[in-house]
Amino acid sequence: MIDKLVRKNIKEMKSYTSARMLYESGVFFDANENALGSTIDLPGMPELNRYPEPYSKKLRSALGAFLKINDKNIFAGNGSDEIIDLLIRVFVEPNESVLIIEPTYGMYRVAAETAGVNVQSCSLTEEFQIDVPSVVKSITPETKIIFCCSPNNPTSNLLRAQDIEELCGQFNGIVVVDEAYIEFASKPSLANKVEKFENLVILRTFSKIWGLAGIRVGYCIADSRVIEYLDKIKAPYNVNRISSAIATSAVQSNSKTSEFRDIILRERARMAARLKEMGFTVYPSDANFLLVRYPDVSKISKKLAEESNLIIREFDSKKLLENCVRISVATPEQNDLLLSAIKKLI
DSSP, X not given: OHHHHSOHHHHHOOOOOOHHHXXXXXXXXXXXXXXXXXXXXXXXXXXXXXXXOTTOHHHHHHHHHHHTSOGGGEEEESHHHHHHHHHXXXXXXXXXXXXXXXXXXXXXXXXXXXXXXXXXXXXXXXXXXXXXXXXXXXXXXXXXXXEEESSOTTTOXXXXXXXXXXXXXXXXXXXXXXXXTXXXXXXOOSGGGTTTOTXXXXXXXXXXXXXXXXXXXXXXXXXXXXXXXXXXXSOTTOSOHHHHHHHHHHHHHOXXXXXXXXXXXXXXXXXXXXXXXXXXXXXXXXXXXXXXXXXXXXXXXXXXXXXXXXXXXEOTTSTTOTTEEEEXXXXXXXXXXXXXXXXXXX
């Protein structure tokens, strides 16, 4: 199935062969690096003058062991955004389209529009769930990818697993499920469904529970043929040496994620209760943030920024999100500061 979905020019193209794809060890005279060394020294980071290993093999292997998944089903990228872009370039011709289930993460649309492909849109239900019959009805012969996010950003809820599986079964294209926030959720990942559905792609990131947004590393779990095509068109050294080493170390040690999760879930519940006491509508959350609704909340958002330098995210102009803001769960002290400031304003 995957080969039939891939763009003809991608199947026929010959991928770029970088120096480190040919030889991983030796005395290198082949890549025009600076053999004298680097202008700076970072502890634990040798050979910054050399290009990184092109396929992030150590990181993929560490992720495979951690997730109990074959590393041939894992692709590492320069953040999840790179993988979104690559998926569109692999599967969607300029006269074809992606379908986005909204409201959701805005980069799916930006990546599609940047690639010059058409964008179809379906709305979530009032309960922020997939309207499967509506989505299936919207699919055309030109629809190649469906993007959805679970837990969804910014609505904070998990999408029903059975709805996603139904889409995978009915759609002859790629179904992308962005699980950036899955570690905060009450139900497990759909990663184990990749073996059942070859058209399912799961996106993950190091930016949330791992606390590594600054290193820009994401990964996806997918059928091995999907991974092979992503490898074929990616930049030669898409994950830099420093980021790859940090991400690998994080996966292998994995010492703080449980602690972070416990604190964030506890604070999430506390913030939700306090905001409800103040009259906010607080939507159920499976993420590290809350979606809340309040009359004229945009005015509160603006005053928080201008008067207290407290920044929340406004979504008032989006369908289904009128008078809504998204509030990230921070430290207990920062959360107290925000809750106190909101109470004063209302």
